[in-house]
Amino acid sequence: MTTARLLEATAWLLGAALFAWILLDAWRTSRRYDERLLLSSREGEIEKDLQEMAADLERIETDLDRERGTRP
Amino acid sequence: MSGTATPVGGHLSLLRVLGPGHVWALGVGIVLVGEFMGWNFAVAKGGALGALIACWVVGLLYTCVAMIDSEVTSTVAAAGGQYAQAKHIIGPLMAFNVGLYLVMAYTMLEASDALVVGDLLKIVATKAGIPDLDPRPFVFLSIAALAFINYRGVLMTLTLNLVITAVACLAIATIFVATQPWGGGHALRHQDLLTALPYGWLGVVGSFQFGIWYFLGIEGTCQAAEEVRSPPRSLPFGTMAGMITLLIAATMTWYVCSGLLPWEYLGTAVVPLFDAASVVDSEPLQVMLFVGTLFAAVASANGCINDASRAWFSMGRDRYLPEWFGAVHPQYRTPYRAIVFLVPIAAAFGFTGLLDQVVTFSILSGLLGYTVMPLTIVLFRRKWPLGSINRGYVHPLHPLPAIVLFALCGVTYFSVYLGYGNQLLTMLAFYVLVSLWFVFHRYRYVRRGAQFTMPWPRPRGY
Numbered sequence: 020m021t022t023a024r025l026l027e028a029t030a031w032l033l034g035a036a037l038f039a040w041i042l043l044d045a046w047r048t049s050r051r052y053d054e055r056l057l058l059s060s061r062e063g064e065i066e067k068d069l070q071e072m073a074a075d076l077e078r079i080e081t082d083l084d085r086e087r088g089t090r091p
Numbered sequence: 092m093s094g095t096a097t098p099v100g101g102h103l104s105l106l107r108v109l110g111p112g113h114v115w116a117l118g119v120g121i122v123l124v125g126e127f128m129g130w131n132f133a134v135a136k137g138g139a140l141g142a143l144i145a146c147w148v149v150g151l152l153y154t155c156v157a158m159i160d161s162e163v164t165s166t167v168a169a170a171g172g173q174y175a176q177a178k179h180i181i182g183p184l185m186a187f188n189v190g191l192y193l194v195m196a197y198t199m200l201e202a203s204d205a206l207v208v209g210d211l212l213k214i215v216a217t218k219a220g221i222p223d224l225d226p227r228p229f230v231f232l233s234i235a236a237l238a239f240i241n242y243r244g245v246l247m248t249l250t251l252n253l254v255i256t257a258v259a260c261l262a263i264a265t266i267f268v269a270t271q272p273w274g275g276g277h278a279l280r281h282q283d284l285l286t287a288l289p290y291g292w293l294g295v296v297g298s299f300q301f302g303i304w305y306f307l308g309i310e311g312t313c314q315a316a317e318e319v320r321s322p323p324r325s326l327p328f329g330t331m332a333g334m335i336t337l338l339i340a341a342t343m344t345w346y347v348c349s350g351l352l353p354w355e356y357l358g359t360a361v362v363p364l365f366d367a368a369s370v371v372d373s374e375p376l377q378v379m380l381f382v383g384t385l386f387a388a389v390a391s392a393n394g395c396i397n398d399a400s401r402a403w404f405s406m407g408r409d410r411y412l413p414e415w416f417g418a419v420h421p422q423y424r425t426p427y428r429a430i431v432f433l434v435p436i437a438a439a440f441g442f443t444g445l446l447d448q449v450v451t452f453s454i455l456s457g458l459l460g461y462t463v464m465p466l467t468i469v470l471f472r473r474k475w476p477l478g479s480i481n482r483g484y485v486h487p488l489h490p491l492p493a494i495v496l497f498a499l500c501g502v503t504y505f506s507v508y509l510g511y512g513n514q515l516l517t518m519l520a521f522y523v524l525v526s527l528w529f530v531f532h533r534y535r536y537v538r539r540g541a542q543f544t545m546p547w548p549r550p551r552g553y
Contacts, residue, residue, distance in 0.1 A: 030228035057418040
């Protein structure tokens with residue numbers, strides 16, 4: 020076998036091994052976890068959480084101000 | 092490390108672990124390969140000066156893209172980038188098309204990058220006395236290895252991109268410094284080599300289609316929107332810094348190459364910066380430029396896998412495509428099914444070996460996406476005027492960038508039509524057909540209410 024064929028075979032094998040690992044892991048993951056969990060990602064979820072956190076923070080600050088008597 | 096994170100509250104989401112540096116690396120990494128090869132075909136169309144005009148005019152087009160993108164993405168911070176923007180601002184059919192433009196543009200660019208890696212390794216093998224190396228196994232290995240890294244986590248993927256993109260940038264800076272332009276540039280012969288426009292102004296317009304290579308893909312920064320820690324800050328900063336880097340790198344590349352190589356040769360060279368290093372006759376510089384070219388191609392393919400998979404994943408999540416693609420890996424927090432699905436498609440395009448055709452389809456898909464942006468920003472400002480929602484960045488001089496972008500897209504379409512008219516018409520026919528499929532078949536599966544996720548007030552006039 021020439022050096023060129025050896026290098027080509029090595030590249031094919033390495034590429035195939037990496038892709039096979041990905042495929043195997045994807046298959047295992049899909050079997051191991053509930054499909055609803057895997058598909059549970061929602062766009063804008065974090066923005067909504069941040070907005071709720073900001074609203075909570077404002078409510079706490081208002082309550083504290085009222086306790087201090089600085090806000091009616 | 093991204094792989095150790097666990098889902099909170101029974102929900103999975105992509106991990107917010109990226110900073111502005113990663114955004115820069117994603118944008119510049121995808122594009123920089125165009126500085127090492129491809130841009131120089133503009134020289135064959137319009138001469139060296141024509142290529143410089145194309146560089147700056149197309150640079151203006153992309154500056155408008157970056158400005159508009161930065162404003163909209165700093166507000167619509169969602170994976171899918173321009174797809175999510177079009178969905179919220181224009182409507183489902185346009186969003187579907189934009190999503191496909193993104194996936195096609197990045198997947199074909201990834202295939203082209205892998206082809207370049209294969210060809211570079213073949214050149215090295217030939218120089219090392221191994222003349223008949225088949226590049227296809229190396230095309231496949233590049234795609235599989237980068238898909239593996241992308242599969243295992245976004246932080247590792249884009250940290251790798253940061254390092255190799257920085258090395259590639261350094262290679263361009265090194266050859267610029269090595270020619271000593273401040274000291275009269277002993278090796279540079281601009282006075283002898285620069286000629287008048289060989290094919291007149293029509294040649295300059297014709298060169299625009301290859302001028303796109305200088306910047307194609309910078310808009311890919313938006314795809315990281317759901318994974319950056321602070322989208323309103325990181326995305327505009329990373330995108331603008333990337334655009335500035337590319338404008339400087341493109342001008343330096345043109346300056347060095349046009350001063351070292353005659354335009355007749357430069358217009359057909361496969362690796363012009365590497366050839367320029369050969370003219371300087373410095374072996375370390377040649378090695379540096381070879382490494383830079385290889386790293387730039389790898390960084391581009393790496394970023395393309397990241398971006399194409401995010402766009403495909405987002406469309407799956409909204410059921411614009413089968414929902415199965417909208418899955419997130421519980422351990423690595425990546426859109427793993429989208430990454431796996433796109434590997435054989437990229438490999439198939441890579442195995443064709445038709446670099447110019449594959450890149451042309453990528454450019455056309457990108458160009459179609461840029462044409463939508465003026466409409467997006469005009470509707471965005473009209474429906475949600477300044478002050479009605481929080482924007483991380485507000486671009487100046489509206490609507491001037493939108494008008495300039497639309498006009499330059501028109502000129503570039505004409506330029507592409509001059510060189511690749513059949514491909515342009517084929518691509519348009521393809522998008523018309525898939526639009527019909529979406530309208531008459533797929534749209535019934537879309538969650539119509541749930542797809543609009545931004546906590547915005549009702550748009551003005553509705």
